[in-house]
Amino acid sequence: MRFRFALVSLALIAASVPVLAQSDLLGKLKDQAGSSLGENLGFQMPAIGSSTIGSAAGVLQYCVKNNYLGGDAASVKDKLLAKITGQKQQEKNFESGAKGLLKGGDGKTLNVKMLSSKLKVKACDYVLKNASSLI
Known part of the structure; x- marks a missing residue:
């Protein structure tokens, strides 16, 4: 039930965000996913700076x-x-x-x-x- 609520909430938020902001948001989400590349496997990538x-x-x-x-x-x-x-x-x-x-x-x-x-x-x-x- 909570998952459905969260999914519906995300859909509503995405629908209310302008198209340019959506692509920026998507880019940020991809960056975050890349920085935690191994999280699902039990490790996190070291920070590069x-x-x-x-x-x-x-x-x-x-x-x-x-x-x-x-x-x-x-x-x-x-x-x-x-x-x-x-x-x-x-x-x-x-x-x-x-x-x-x-x-x-x-x-x-x-x-x-x-x-x-x-x-x-x-x-x-x-x-x-x-x-x-x-x-």
Whole structure:
């Protein structure tokens, strides 16, 4: 009964929101869903931000090298690397990331190597999407 009420409430709210706002709302919901990619599987993706550029760049290298990502990923990685050159801690984080270990700014870590192939692709997509915003 509660589920139906919630579903009807959401439908009414969506109907009352202008079309442009609906697409913005949908985008925000997709972003939130991406940031909690693994929640249904018992884990949450580490937060990617300016303090984790090295780790994100390293994971992108790992993903490209292992064919989980193509296209823009190598370019994004190179641009991130240009931002961290000479920063010892970021370079160290890059080395860990290149081995598949994603360290987040929120203290969470994820070993991408330990995921199934399908989840590796999703995790790599998550890193690429979030790392692209740091360029």
